[in-house]
Amino acid sequence: MFDLHGKVALVTGGNGGIGLGMARGLAQAGAHALLVGRNAEKSAAAVRQLQDEGLQASSLEADVADEAAVASLFAQVDGCHGRLDILVNNAGITIRKPPEQMALDEWKRVMETNLTSAFLCCRAAYPLMKKAGAGKIINIGSILSLFGAPYAGPYCASKGGIVQYTKSLALAWARDGIQANAVLPGWIDTELTEGARAQVAGLNERVLARTPAGRWGRPEDLAGIAVFLASAASDFVTGAAIPVDGGYAAA
Ligand code: NDP
Numbered sequence: 685m686f687d688l689h690g691k692v693a694l695v696t697g698g699n700g701g702i703g704l705g706m707a708r709g710l711a712q713a714g715a716h717a718l719l720v721g722r723n724a725e726k727s728a729a730a731v732r733q734l735q736d737e738g739l740q741a742s743s744l745e746a747d748v749a750d751e752a753a754v755a756s757l758f759a760q761v762d763g764c765h766g767r768l769d770i771l772v773n774n775a776g777i778t779i780r781k782p783p784e785q786m787a788l789d790e791w792k793r794v795m796e797t798n799l800t801s802a803f804l805c806c807r808a809a810y811p812l813m814k815k816a817g818a819g820k821i822i823n824i825g826s827i828l829s830l831f832g833a834p835y836a837g838p839y840c841a842s843k844g845g846i847v848q849y850t851k852s853l854a855l856a857w858a859r860d861g862i863q864a865n866a867v868l869p870g871w872i873d874t875e876l877t878e879g880a881r882a883q884v885a886g887l888n889e890r891v892l893a894r895t896p897a898g899r900w901g902r903p904e905d906l907a908g909i910a911v912f913l914a915s916a917a918s919d920f921v922t923g924a925a926i927p928v929d930g931g932y933a934a935a
Contacts, residue, residue, distance in 0.1 A: 686915045689714030692765045693914060696720045696748045696805060697775035699727040701874035702824065702903050706772055709907025710914055711739035715770060719743040720757065748775050748801035749793075758808035768812040770914040773802040773846075774824040778839040778876065780883055791838045798842035799849065806853055806864075819862040820914045823850045827870050827929050835884065843868075847925045854923030863922040865913050870929025872901035897930030 693710040697703040698719035707717040711734055719741060721727045727743035734741035742764075746757040761768055776798045779790045802823050813819025828836060829843040846866055853864035871877060871891040877900075881887050891900060909928050912918050927933040 685917045686911050687714055688770070688911070688915060691715040691769035691914070692718060692761070692767055693770035693772065694718040694720060694761060694768055694805075694809075695772040695774055696801065698772070699723065699730040699743065701876060702869060702872055702906050703772070703774040704730050704733075705903025705906045706774065706822075706910035707741070708734060708737075708739065708904070709910050710770065710772075711741055712907070713911045713915065715914070716740040716742070716765070718761065718765075720746055720748065721775070722747050748773075748805060749796040751804055754801070754804040754808050758805075758812070762812060767816060768809050769816070769818070770820045770822070771805060771809045771813075772822045772824070772910065772914075773805055774822075775801055776824065776842075776876070778836055778880075780835045780880065782835060783837045786837055794838035795842050795845075798839065799845045802846060802849060810857070810860075810862075813857075813862050814860050817861045819857075819860070820918070821850075821853060821862065821864040822910060822913045823864065823866045825850075825866045825868045825925060827868055827927060827932055829866070829868050829925065830927075830933055850925065851923045858922055863913070863918060865918070865921060865923070866925040867906065867909050867913070868925055868927040868929065868933070869906060870901055870927065870932040871895060872903060872905065874903060894935065895930045895932050896935050899930065901928070901930060 693715040698707040699721040711717040825846040826843040850866040
């Protein structure tokens, strides 16, 4: 039910953090993990790590906020593999500032990286998935899809948008055999949150106190949900937004 042998899984931002955690899980279940990022060296190192573990992986460089780059990326996927079974829209950034200090360019950079990229990649993946009569889309939101944060206006807006966009995809493409779901990670220890911990005083203590599990999440905590949402086990699950947060959203 969870077997992914023969499947191709593209993970944006798959060269580190949560993306690499999910890509590893998908590859361990049998998929070929296609890691997409902008930093070729980081991607090559991540591919080597997975291959050293006996897993199937390769990488492609693209800025997923760029329409032409996304078109070229999916043309390469079609050319190399002739199929795309699983798309994980995970690439994301944040810029921490109070709303009154946020520049328009900063707002756009976050929205385009976190939300527009998902639109561009889903639209480009659709013909491949429709042709196959099946497909799995996993969009990475956040617990900040549900809660606000005073220093993260465009991040919260983009992550709230991911949930609503996922519901639209689910409705539009259900009859094509494509399921689209969102995953809402809680506080996970990655490069992104290293920055937050350095910038936001008391964040570490607040996260530990507020998270019922009593710890930060780890990238590998996201592997199980990725495999579930990528496999036949979730064929009747679509349009959902699932927290993976050590109980944060329930508290
Ligand atoms: P990281 O900063 O560790 O990883 C982000 C990844 O996105 C990098 O691999 C980066 O690769 C890639 N990326 C960024 N911009 C682009 C772009 N324009 N085109 C292609 N790739 C891009 O972050 P996390 O692993 O922490 O976050 C992953 C996702 O999870 C994000 O969407 C984030 O919002 C979400 N999330 C994270 C949480 C956490 O606590 N860590 C909590 C909730 C959600 P490269 O540098 O090579 O471009």
